[in-house]
Amino acid sequence: MAAALVACGFTACHSDHACAANRLSGTRPNVIIVLVDDMGYSDLGCYGGEIETPNIDALAAGGLRFTQFYNQGRCCPTRASLITGLQPHQVGIGHMTASPGKPLGFEGPYQGYLNDNCTTIASVLKSAGYQTLMTGKWHLGAENKACWPLQRGFDRYYGCISGAINYFKPGGDRGLTEGEQATEVPDDFYATDTFTDKAIGYIDEAVQQEDQPFFLYLAYNAPHWPLNAKWEDFQKYRGKYQGGWDQLIEARNRRQRELGILAEGTQPAPHPGPKWDSLPQKQRDRLDAVMAAYAGCVDSIDQNIGKLVDHLKSIDQFDDTVIFFLSDNGACQEGGPFGKGGEAMVKNPPLETVDGVRIGMHWAGACNTPYRKYKHYVHEGGACTPMIAHWPRGIAAQDRGTLIQQPAYLQDFMTTLIDLSGGSYPDSVPACQGKSIVPLLSGVREPIHSEPLFWEHEGNAAVRDGQWKLVREYEHPWELYDLSNDRTELHDLSQQQPQRRAEMIKQWETWATETGVRFPVRFNMYEFLKNKK
Secondary structure (H helix, E strand, O other), X not given: OHHHHHHOOOOOOOOHHHHHHHOOOOOOOEEEEEEEOOOXXXXXXXXXXXXXXXXXXXXXXXXXXXXXXEOOOOHHHHHHHHHHOOOHHHHXXXXXXXXXXXXXXXXXXXXXXXXXXXXXXXXXXXHOOOEEEEEEEOOOOOOOHHHOHHHHOOOEEEEEOOOOOOOOOOOOOOOEEEOOEEEOOOOOOOHHHHHHHHHHHHHHHHHOOOOOOEEEEEEOOOOOOOOOOOHHHHHHHOOOOOOHHXXXXXXXXXXXXXXXXXXXXXXXXXXXXXXXXXXXXXXXXXXXXXXXXXXXXXXXXXXXXXXXXXXXXXXXXXXXXXXXXXXXXXXXXXXXOOOXXXXXXXXXXXXXXXXXXXXXXXXXXXXXXXXXXXXXXXXXXXXXXXXXXXXXXXXXXXXXXXXXXXXXXXXHHHHHHHHHHOOOOOOOOOOOOOOOOHHHHHOOOOOOOOOOEEEEEOOEEEEEEOOEEEEEOOOOOOEEEEOOOOOOOOOOOOOOOHHHHHHHHHHHHHHHHHHOOOOOOOOOHHHHHHHHO
């Protein structure tokens, strides 16, 4: 056990961190990780948003909110790091998973599916006696079943093996799977609801085994495009965004200051779009509908979190269940500057396709306020996610509702769950990259990471070392920020600190070389497939 913990970045009890962690280590609670898809940093009420999220806000009020929790900037690299505790390049998903029916035809850091040189949280917890359950979006490789959930440690699975799906009626090569078999779409299917209902059913089966705790990975596809909001959820928000992104950002920033998420002296990043009042009224009305569809999808997530929490309480499992809630990356700009679709497309969405409403870059920039950029990028708006940890029996009453300002990232889940479960990490695969966040759950308010943290996606790259962050957009110069007083990355210090900049570039290039990152010319799967033809 001790050797396994050292391999995952945990040390013996020679510090306050370790001693605090020991108070909770091996307590073997149930664990639920809820991962949502393409949600902005400020969308939740407890992070400043106006969308009604009372159930998620209640988890935050009774738990901890992380303000500097990092993802990998994109859907499947994030899932790869979360599930394995490694960098996505180490497990074969340095860019994206191969599209259904389009294998890339090579192996290595960018092969497009989960490789064999890693373990998963499910496998580790299963070996520790946990029942391992998953519903929702897998997105770690579709062509080879050796990459699928049941082959990677899960006892039960229901969801979509590939990426985006239609919320009402998935179809084509983006259908539904239960266990290892394709399954028909139920008549009353709505992805957010059905994934929750299936998860509740799996939990009910699991709790019948009284001596075995459960691990549930609930990976919603919402609010990823197509924004298939239910009509009643859409109508709830229709007309509420007529004031546009300027008004939205101002209101969210004001609430963020009240909540302590945005420091009084910190300026939010400027919005990338035009002034709202400069747009034609017809365009503004369509954009209001687009954002209402997005808000409806987030609201539906919250309704389902309420359903899940109520069920856990009804079966007396809530108090001893750790719930982690986070997003896989920042809000998504993939619909062009002004998004796509409108009210008519919400009311009569295309089915069996991923065509549909998208919010676009300008709404995404507002959803990620106060930070710069969005999905794909590793500036704070793309790579910093809201993350909530809730555990009635583990988090002391005096700590509940606290903001956690210490940096943490996806790879920390593996180490944390090993710590809580008493499981062990195999020494036959690369040592996991994370540190346990159990000290933070225990009340310690010192950093858990003293080592640099690294990112690369599509040539967008970063290294964070303490308060310093070096970051770049692909084919742009490196930028240097002191995050201790510039979380919104507005004051580039690369010219004032040339030596620090050079040292951090060297750090990143050393890591990139060791990890198999393609640079200075990036690897992009879509470019590769286009050129392959």
